[in-house]
Amino acid sequence: MIHIVCRCVPLVLAACLAACTSSRLKIVEVKVGTGEEAVNGAKLTMHYTGWLYENGRKGRQFDSSRAGSPFDFKLGAGEVIEGWDEGIRGMKVGGVRELIIPPEKAYGARGAPPDIPPNATLLFEVELLQVAK
Structure with missing residues (x-):
């Protein structure tokens, strides 16, 4: 299965996001x-902060590792939502990305109550701290 990923740089963010479809x-x-x-x-090993993304804007923050310990997971093993596995692949240590993840690559129609409603688009800021093979 081929997944199309839109890559944007901050200086042209608005134009880039407008060119990408919401899916x-x-x-x-x-x-x-x-x-x-x-x-x-x-x-x-990552630090992250997650927000709801509504009407093209950052909404309510629902989670963050910044107040505690960084988050560890194995990339590509299905331990995190699909949007993370796709959006973090290729990052290098020291990098920071914003991922705008459509519902079908996040929690879909079920959501993740009580913090994430059904069919929610999510915005994550992720920072890659360490890679161990």
């Missing part, structure tokens, strides 16, 4: 990392 994952490179690259099967 596609959108990736904004906030800061390009210079360290090791995130590949399938690698254990990643």
Whole structure:
């Protein structure tokens, strides 16, 4: 299955997002990392913050690792939502991305009550701290 990913840079974000349909994952490179690259099967350590994304705007924050410990997971193993597996792949340590994730690549029609309603588009800011193979 081919997934189309829109990649945007902050200076042209509005034009880029307008060109992408809402059913596609959108990736904004906030800061390009210079360290090791995130590949399938690698254990990643991340910081993240998640918001609802409504009407083209950042909405209510529903989660963040910033107040506590970073989050660890294995890339490509289905341990996180599909939008994370796709949107983080290829990042390098030290990088920061914003991921705008449509419902079908997040929690879909079921949502994740009580914080994430059904059919919610999500915005995550993710920072890659470490890659371990």
